[in-house]
Amino acid sequence: MYDLSCADVTKSFGNFTAVRNVSLDIPSGSFFSILGPSGCGKTTLMRMIAGFETPTSGDIRIKGDSVLTLPPNKRNVKMVFQHLALFPMMTVGENIAYGLRCRGESKSDIGPKVARVLDRVGLPGSEDKQIDQLSGGQKQRIAIARCMVLEPDVLLLDEPLGALDLKLREHMKIELKQLQHQFETTFLYITHDQSEALVMSDNVAVMNAGRFEQIGSPKALYDDPSSGFVAGFVGDSNVLSGTLTEVRGDEAQVMLDGGGLILGRVCDASKAGDKVEVFLRPESLRLGAGAEGTMMAGKVESLLFNGASSRVLIRVDDQLIEVADPEQSSSLVKGADAQVRWSADRARIFARRSA
Amino acid sequence: MSRDASRLSLILLFAPFVLWIGLLIILPQVGIGYTSLREKISWNEYSFGLKNYVDFLGEPVYRNTLLRTAWMSILVTALALVMGFPIAYYIAKIARERSRAALFLMCLIPLWVSDLVRAYGWIVLLRETGVISTALVKWGIINQPIEMLYNDMTVIIGLVYTVILFMIVPLVSTLQGMDDALLEAGYNLGGSRLTVLRRIIIPYAMPGIVSGCIITFMLTAGSYLTPILLGGKNSSWFTEQIYNQFITRYNWESGSAFGVALLVFTSFVVWAGLRLTGQSLATTVAKD
Amino acid sequence: MKPSLRALLAGTAMALIAGTASAETLRLLTWGSYAPDEVVKLFEEEYPDIDVEVTFSNNEEMIAKLRATGGTGFDLAQPSHDRIYAAQLEYNIYKPMDLSKINMDALTPNLVEGVKANTTIDGEVYSVPHQWGTSGIMANMKEAPDAKGWGDLCSEQYQGRTSMRLRRTILLGTAFGMGMDPFALYADPAAYQDMLDKVTEKLIDCKSVIKTYWTGGDDLSALMLSGEVVVSETWDSTAFKLYGENPDIVFVPPETGALAWIDTFTIPRGGEADDAAYKWINFVLRPEITKMMSASTGAIAAVPNGIDLMPEDKRAAISAAFDQSDIDNLKFFANIPPGIEDMEGLALERIKAAN
Ligand SMILES: Nc1ncnc2c1ncn2[C@@H]1O[C@H](COP(=O)(O)OP(=O)(O)O)[C@@H](O)[C@H]1O
Numbered sequence: 001m002y003d004l005s006c007a008d009v010t011k012s013f014g015n016f017t018a019v020r021n022v023s024l025d026i027p028s029g030s031f032f033s034i035l036g037p038s039g040c041g042k043t044t045l046m047r048m049i050a051g052f053e054t055p056t057s058g059d060i061r062i063k064g065d066s067v068l069t070l071p072p073n074k075r076n077v078k079m080v081f082q083h084l085a086l087f088p089m090m091t092v093g094e095n096i097a098y099g100l101r102c103r104g105e106s107k108s109d110i111g112p113k114v115a116r117v118l119d120r121v122g123l124p125g126s127e128d129k130q131i132d133q134l135s136g137g138q139k140q141r142i143a144i145a146r147c148m149v150l151e152p153d154v155l156l157l158d159e160p161l162g163a164l165d166l167k168l169r170e171h172m173k174i175e176l177k178q179l180q181h182q183f184e185t186t187f188l189y190i191t192h193d194q195s196e197a198l199v200m201s202d203n204v205a206v207m208n209a210g211r212f213e214q215i216g217s218p219k220a221l222y223d224d225p226s227s228g229f230v231a232g233f234v235g236d237s238n239v240l241s242g243t244l245t246e247v248r249g250d251e252a253q254v255m256l257d258g259g260g261l262i263l264g265r266v267c268d269a270s271k272a273g274d275k276v277e278v279f280l281r282p283e284s285l286r287l288g289a290g291a292e293g294t295m296m297a298g299k300v301e302s303l304l305f306n307g308a309s310s311r312v313l314i315r316v317d318d319q320l321i322e323v324a325d326p327e328q329s330s331s332l333v334k335g336a337d338a339q340v341r342w343s344a345d346r347a348r349i350f351a352r353r354s355a
Numbered sequence: 356m357s358r359d360a361s362r363l364s365l366i367l368l369f370a371p372f373v374l375w376i377g378l379l380i381i382l383p384q385v386g387i388g389y390t391s392l393r394e395k396i397s398w399n400e401y402s403f404g405l406k407n408y409v410d411f412l413g414e415p416v417y418r419n420t421l422l423r424t425a426w427m428s429i430l431v432t433a434l435a436l437v438m439g440f441p442i443a444y445y446i447a448k449i450a451r452e453r454s455r456a457a458l459f460l461m462c463l464i465p466l467w468v469s470d471l472v473r474a475y476g477w478i479v480l481l482r483e484t485g486v487i488s489t490a491l492v493k494w495g496i497i498n499q500p501i502e503m504l505y506n507d508m509t510v511i512i513g514l515v516y517t518v519i520l521f522m523i524v525p526l527v528s529t530l531q532g533m534d535d536a537l538l539e540a541g542y543n544l545g546g547s548r549l550t551v552l553r554r555i556i557i558p559y560a561m562p563g564i565v566s567g568c569i570i571t572f573m574l575t576a577g578s579y580l581t582p583i584l585l586g587g588k589n590s591s592w593f594t595e596q597i598y599n600q601f602i603t604r605y606n607w608e609s610g611s612a613f614g615v616a617l618l619v620f621t622s623f624v625v626w627a628g629l630r631l632t633g634q635s636l637a638t639t640v641a642k643d
Numbered sequence: 644m645k646p647s648l649r650a651l652l653a654g655t656a657m658a659l660i661a662g663t664a665s666a667e668t669l670r671l672l673t674w675g676s677y678a679p680d681e682v683v684k685l686f687e688e689e690y691p692d693i694d695v696e697v698t699f700s701n702n703e704e705m706i707a708k709l710r711a712t713g714g715t716g717f718d719l720a721q722p723s724h725d726r727i728y729a730a731q732l733e734y735n736i737y738k739p740m741d742l743s744k745i746n747m748d749a750l751t752p753n754l755v756e757g758v759k760a761n762t763t764i765d766g767e768v769y770s771v772p773h774q775w776g777t778s779g780i781m782a783n784m785k786e787a788p789d790a791k792g793w794g795d796l797c798s799e800q801y802q803g804r805t806s807m808r809l810r811r812t813i814l815l816g817t818a819f820g821m822g823m824d825p826f827a828l829y830a831d832p833a834a835y836q837d838m839l840d841k842v843t844e845k846l847i848d849c850k851s852v853i854k855t856y857w858t859g860g861d862d863l864s865a866l867m868l869s870g871e872v873v874v875s876e877t878w879d880s881t882a883f884k885l886y887g888e889n890p891d892i893v894f895v896p897p898e899t900g901a902l903a904w905i906d907t908f909t910i911p912r913g914g915e916a917d918d919a920a921y922k923w924i925n926f927v928l929r930p931e932i933t934k935m936m937s938a939s940t941g942a943i944a945a946v947p948n949g950i951d952l953m954p955e956d957k958r959a960a961i962s963a964a965f966d967q968s969d970i971d972n973l974k975f976f977a978n979i980p981p982g983i984e985d986m987e988g989l990a991l992e993r994i995k996a997a998n
């Protein structure tokens with residue numbers, strides 16, 4: 001059984017369709033992310049799950065039961081809001097106890113439960129703190145604790161790290177994942193940041209303009225994107241546009257717009273003569289001469305040192321190609337001639353995305 | 356701009372404010388406090404003492420009128436709050452941007468006309484031979500004209516109508532600052548409408564409620580024309596007694612003592628109200 | 644900054660100069676309707692260099708205003724004859740009159756003498772009469788044909804349909820109605836207090852009968868014309884006006900005598916336009932002006948043929964109200980000794996506060 005399922009959910013505001021035929025099934029205890037650019041309808045989908053919007057069509061089921069007729073306060077899905085929405089006029093303890101009191105639990109039960117959940121999020125004894133005394137990361141944890149104390153079927157998180165600074169965001173990514181393990185609760189996580197989605201999730205749905213492009217594990221999305229949008233949005237890629245000239249089995253030939261022929265693998269239904277884009281991951285590229293695969297020649301434009309994710313920028317005609325160079329081992333210097341090469345099956349070819 | 360010039364402009368900017376506070380608020384209060392301590396011995400002969408206050412406390416008519424004025428002002432304040440809150444909530448949270456201004460203007464209507472005209476408006480409507488009573492008789496809803504004027508209820512209605520704006524404005528401005536996500540969080544965590552109202556909206560709006568209540572209470576307790584014109588034979592109002600002391604009895608000393616008593620007592624009521632509801636000015640009105 | 648500052652100063656100076664350079668101003672402090680527009684207009688036509696500025700008020704406020712300013716701010720006031728002596732002794736707000744500047748022949752001699760008797764201090768005369776009138780009751784003859792005295796205001800046969808103004812006049816009238824003579828008791832505060840106590844008791848009992856206390860002429864007119872009230876305390880001038888609209892409403896001089904007042908001309912101590920003030924006095928005493936004035940005020944001018952100078956309808960109202968015996972029976976307000984008004988004030992407040 002799935003903790004949360006959506007079947008063909010559509011939401012229109014007037015003529016505008018914000019969410020279109022979305023279906024998803026989230027297994028119990030997993031961390032599921034929805035990844036998509038801002039404005040693609042993520043929040044709208046989440047608000048439908050929480051009950052603040054009613055789907056125009058389709059069904060939403062929690063633990064197998066349709067919740068469409070349940071008001072928000074009767075659904076056992078809890079939500080961590082984009083700006084957290086902690087109640088500023090209540091203390092930390094009162095914030096957490098709020099849901100328990102709404103549920104009518106007795107005072108003697110509430111105290112220990114609040115203490116326990118604070119303990120689990122690593123802030124024991126902070127019941128009497130005021131909300132504005134907390135740091136960003138602490139607020140985050142309180143917002144999660146406030147939901148988790150109610151033991152929800154699903155926890156919804158709407159870009160909860162968006163407001164944090166970079167360092168803290170990196171840290172919270174890991175912490176969130178650990179919290180999810182600890183609580184063993186199903187998380188539905190929304191973000192426009194692909195690295196958050198990839199790091200934390202068991203499964204990710206990539207969303208674009210109201211619909212899901214692909215659902216899969218982070219690795220599957222990364223290694224085997226099903227569309228140009230996914231290939232471009234998940235992970236870094238060099239994108240070269242051109243025209244498909246010939247398809248031979250797995251291998252295909254593309255005439256680049258800037259001139260030059262390269263080899264790759266067609267990943268969708270593109271046929272010879274179609275306008276296409278070729279996606280090359282920086283780490284699939286090699287520098288220097290070699291026998292196999294396909295090759296482009298250019299000049300070193302600059303060297304970007306960033307430890308394990310250092311890059312080399314190669315200018316080929318008027319296009320910059322990013323090549324991973326984890327050890328900064330190649331003894332390249334700026335302005336030197338360089339060759340970029342890859343095996344044809346690592347260059348994915350998709351129909352060109354409309355601009 | 357040179358230093359001197361900028362200092363000059365600073366002084367020029369602050370001068371009106373300081374003058375206003377000094378000349379119109381502090382100075383008269385000091386004068387009234389001083390006058391209230393003068394005891395009249397005979398013509399043009401005065402000494403200092405608390406006689407005026409002793410007289411005030413010794414005469415039940417004055418004490419009772421002051422208490423009555425305070426009670427009715429509290430009632431008016433409570434009604435203004437109960438009626439103003441939904442209006443303010445509607446304006447701040449539900450109405451669209453464009454209708455918001457129109458709604459605000461509608462709340463301002465009572466202030467477009469003077470106290471006097473407003474009171475006469477009520478009189479025309481509510482008197483025994485007035486518009487409402489006549490219409491009700493004509494439609495057969497009642498068979499005898501009824502007098503709706505000259506009683507405490509009318510005074511209260513008239514005052515609520517006059518002061519409700521001063522309740523609505525601070526409420527709207529605090530409620531506008533409230534993120535809708537707080538309400539949604541309130542529901543999401545299992546709160547019913549009532550819980551969200553009681554535990555989230557009202558506590559959040561508390562600064563607005565407190566300042567709105569203080570303003571309406573003070574305005575009501577200090578109002579003059581509305582209670583006089585709409586009130587009946589039993590509707591005493593404390594400001595009327597201050598007027599009587601000053602104007603018909605030529606007794607400025609005692610009138611001043613009454614003025615001080617009104618100020619002190621209303622301030623006390625405000626203080627007591629804050630204490631009873633567990634609020635303080637620092638955490639509500641003065642909160643950023 | 645500097646030039647604009649200078650411009651500002653220059654502007655202010657101009658405004659100040661302009662303020663002082665205008666024509667002489669006569670600042671009149673008087674009763675509503677005692678300075679009708681047409682009279683002011685005619686006066687300003689005759690004396691083009693005098694501007695008339697009118698402030699409407701009543702006895703108490705006139706004295707309070709002059710007391711507050713030490714007798715400045717106005718050039719001519721019109722308090723009633725009984726409000727001058729004590730106010731002058733106590734607050735020194737008026738200055739003596741130069742009777743030689745007034746056309747004394749135009750005035751009724753016995754009224755002049757009466758006012759002189761009331762307003763002479765240290766041999767100096769402070770006031771001359773302008774108009775006189777009475778206070779009594781007014782009745783709607785259709786509904787209350789038998790009303791004849793102050794006592795009728797409290798008569799149960801008019802339950803809920805009588806009215807009065809809660810001011811000193813009703814105290815005095817009620818005292819007369821109860822067979823006492825308040826003016827005779829003025830000199831003896833203890834006896835006066837005793838009388839006030841009786842009157843207070845009577846008027847408190849009376850509260851169950853009356854509909855409401857009226858507060859001004861408009862208020863009273865509306866109550867009478869609508870028929871909501873059938874017997875009321877009134878100024879005769881108000882009754883005369885209403886007679887024009889409904890001849891059933893007549894002034895009834897109480898059987899114990901109508902209370903008569905004389906509104907005077909009195910010059911405030913700080914008056915700055917004495918000449919203009921005397922010009923105004925002589926101007927409004929002219930027969931043709933008197934006519935306009937009486938039409939506006941409804942009060943009778945203190946000139947020998949004062950009643951004949953009333954407009955037609957008011958004359959009819961007067962003859963419907965007064966016969967010679969009523970005129971002989973008039974009770975002129977006597978000078979109020981200091982302290983009396985304070986006692987009366989307390990009595991009035993007790994009445995208002997009683998239930
Ligand atoms: N209540 C609404 N009325 C009309 N349009 C809306 C409403 N809510 C959201 N939208 C539109 O739906 C689209 C998706 O919004 P949203 O779900 O907030 O996107 P995301 O969270 O992915 O950034 C946006 O274009 C937004 O303008």
Ligand SMILES: [Mg+2]
Pocket residue numbers: 042043
């Ligand atoms: Mg969003």
